[in-house]
Amino acid sequence: MTANQLMIDVSGVEKAFTLHNQGGASFGVLDNASLQVQAGECVVLHGQSGAGKSTFLKALYANYSVDGGEIRLRDGEQMVEITSALPRRIIALRRQTLGYVSQFLRVIPRVPTLEVVMQPLLDLGVDAAICEAKAKDLLQRLNVPERLWSLAPGTFSGGEQQRVNIARGFIVDYPILLLDEPTASLDATNRRVVVELIREAKARGAAVVGIFHDEDVREAVADRLVDIKAI
Amino acid sequence: MNKVIDAVQSDAGVQQALETALQQEFKEEWKDIAPLLSVRELNKFYAPGKGCGDINFDLYPGEVLGIVGESGSGKSTLLSCLSARLTPDSGNVIYNSERFGEMDLYACEESMRRVLMRSEWGIVHQHARDGLRMNVSAGANIGERLMAVGERHYGDIRAKAEEWLTAVEIDTGRIDDRPSQFSGGMQQRLQIARNLVTHPKLIFMDEPTGGLDVSVQAKLLDLLRNLVSRLGLSVIIVTHDLAVARLLAHRLMVMRRGQVVETGLTDQVLDDPQHPYTQLLVSSILQN
Numbered sequence A: 001m002t003a004n005q006l007m008i009d010v011s012g013v014e015k016a017f018t019l020h021n022q023g024g025a026s027f028g029v030l031d032n033a034s035l036q037v038q039a040g041e042c043v044v045l046h047g048q049s050g051a052g053k054s055t056f057l058k059a060l061y062a063n064y065s066v067d068g069g070e071i072r073l074r075d076g077e078q079m080v081e082i083t084s085a086l087p088r089r090i091i092a093l094r095r096q097t098l099g100y101v102s103q104f105l106r107v108i109p110r111v112p113t114l115e116v117v118m119q120p121l122l123d124l125g126v127d128a129a130i131c132e133a134k135a136k137d138l139l140q141r142l143n144v145p146e147r148l149w150s151l152a153p154g155t156f157s158g159g160e161q162q163r164v165n166i167a168r169g170f171i172v173d174y175p176i177l178l179l180d181e182p183t184a185s186l187d188a189t190n191r192r193v194v195v196e197l198i199r200e201a202k203a204r205g206a207a208v209v210g211i212f213h214d215e216d217v218r219e220a221v222a223d224r225l226v227d228i229k230a231i
Numbered sequence B: 001m002n003k004v005i006d007a008v009q010s011d012a013g014v015q016q017a018l019e020t021a022l023q024q025e026f027k028e029e030w031k032d033i034a035p036l037l038s039v040r041e042l043n044k045f046y047a048p049g050k051g052c053g054d055i056n057f058d059l060y061p062g063e064v065l066g067i068v069g070e071s072g073s074g075k076s077t078l079l080s081c082l083s084a085r086l087t088p089d090s091g092n093v094i095y096n097s098e099r100f101g102e103m104d105l106y107a108c109e110e111s112m113r114r115v116l117m118r119s120e121w122g123i124v125h126q127h128a129r130d131g132l133r134m135n136v137s138a139g140a141n142i143g144e145r146l147m148a149v150g151e152r153h154y155g156d157i158r159a160k161a162e163e164w165l166t167a168v169e170i171d172t173g174r175i176d177d178r179p180s181q182f183s184g185g186m187q188q189r190l191q192i193a194r195n196l197v198t199h200p201k202l203i204f205m206d207e208p209t210g211g212l213d214v215s216v217q218a219k220l221l222d223l224l225r226n227l228v229s230r231l232g233l234s235v236i237i238v239t240h241d242l243a244v245a246r247l248l249a250h251r252l253m254v255m256r257r258g259q260v261v262e263t264g265l266t267d268q269v270l271d272d273p274q275h276p277y278t279q280l281l282v283s284s285i286l287q288n
Helices: A053-060 A087-096 A113-122 A128-141 A158-170 A188-203 A215-221 B002-009 B012-029 B075-082 B110-118 B138-148 B154-167 B184-196 B214-231 B242-248 B266-271 B276-283
Strands: A006-019 A025-038 A042-046 A068-075 A078-081 A098-101 A176-180 A207-211 A224-227 B037-047 B050-059 B064-068 B090-097 B101-104 B121-124 B202-206 B234-238 B251-256 B259-265
Touching: A006 A053, A006 A207, A025 A053, A025 A068, A025 A207, A042 A053, A042 A215, A053 A068, A053 A176, A053 A207, A068 A087, A087 A098, A087 B259, A098 A158, A113 A128, A113 A158, A128 A158, A128 A188, A158 A188, A176 A188, A188 A207, A188 A215, B037 B075, B050 B075, B050 B259, B064 B075, B064 B242, B075 B202, B075 B234, B110 B121, B121 B184, B138 B154, B138 B184, B154 B184, B184 B214, B214 B242, B234 B242, B242 B266, B251 B266, B251 B276, B259 B266, B259 B276
Parallel strands: A042 A207, A042 A224, A098 A176, A176 A207, B064 B234, B064 B251, B121 B202, B202 B234
Antiparallel strands: A006 A025, A006 A068, A068 A078, B037 B050, B037 B090, B090 B101, B251 B259
16 A cells, blocks of 8 residues: 555535434535545544534445535545445445444344454454454453453443454454544543554554544544534 | 465565455456346235335345335235245346346246255245244254255265254254254254255345344344355345344345335444434334
């Protein structure tokens, strides 16, 4: 991956929500939003709660649809326009190119932690032993006690679940990483680990777009702060 | 791919070759792949508003399509039409068969449909008793499907039955027991093993976790998810349980009164529903 390669190219994105079952109330969230992110760059979105940071990030992941504009993401040599791409194209993109880490872990109940973390890399056809080694390394770095690895994360504390989720999000070296407050309920030690992981991702050329409420994390990883109202 | 990585790791100069290989593989994947199943203008109505109509979609190899909607929305009728069990009033279902090539399901010989059903297709019924023979052994239930595709060697059949019992986490010591002696969850897993033994390309599932209690559901979901991704199966799954749809399906069709009202990537449909009915459906889920 070469430096200064455009990874994310958003132009003129519009998004409004219409609540059909609540009197058809409609409110606009994104108005002509545009953003470019290069390989190795970390852009942090800021703005007040409810300003649309999360909506923007979810649109980048194709988790939310948009009403207008274009979102192009680099997949190898191609730029893929995700607002019009077929579902199977987006699924392939998410599998190998586009990572998303939220603060919530959403997995099949009763699957052990180690398997939860390994799964995204296994799905790429990588050898199970390599997946397991990498998963263990990430769990260790994120201070998830080894005695929990064989247990399903359903009963873990919020912070533990969050760290399992981060390990899962970082197990594949995605060229594009979207981070939606992954450090929300972590202590200072674990926040530093996440900062290291983000810096490593940048160093290998990943484009990162994130939302962070802690100022220390923001300072440590951001190349640019972007006000969601201004994009 | 791993072998490639291992082989070139020692030599920094070959990094370029690795990247080229990666890109080639990537391009291969995006060659135009033909849909496995194409549905055009499909209609089947028992009475006005009862059945399904105007159904159009393509299913690609390796895709899991979820069909969701309330009871009576036409989901199961549609599934029956797609799986050659119910002749539609009009429209086409085109299947890209390994054996027969491209074929129109309702324009071909009945015998061809029967061959498909016992080889390239699998059907997992909501009630295991609809998909199993309850009075013959678990091993025979699996073996029967193998014999239907021409397998004759008893030892091989039994070995394959054991292999598939293990794959669905049933103790091979139970191979001679009848399904009627199994729990509901085990019956469902046996039904899945029976279907998968002939290496089908396409599986139809009708509420596969429907009658099971919650603790058994989770295990079955995990098993299904793993098998589907490991075997690269294409699946059409009918469910009214949106949590099941979220965990298994790549994309969704939301049905209401026999019509598809919304379709798209699973998490997009569930997290950002556009149609009033989908919004109602999603907002009615109890949160825990």
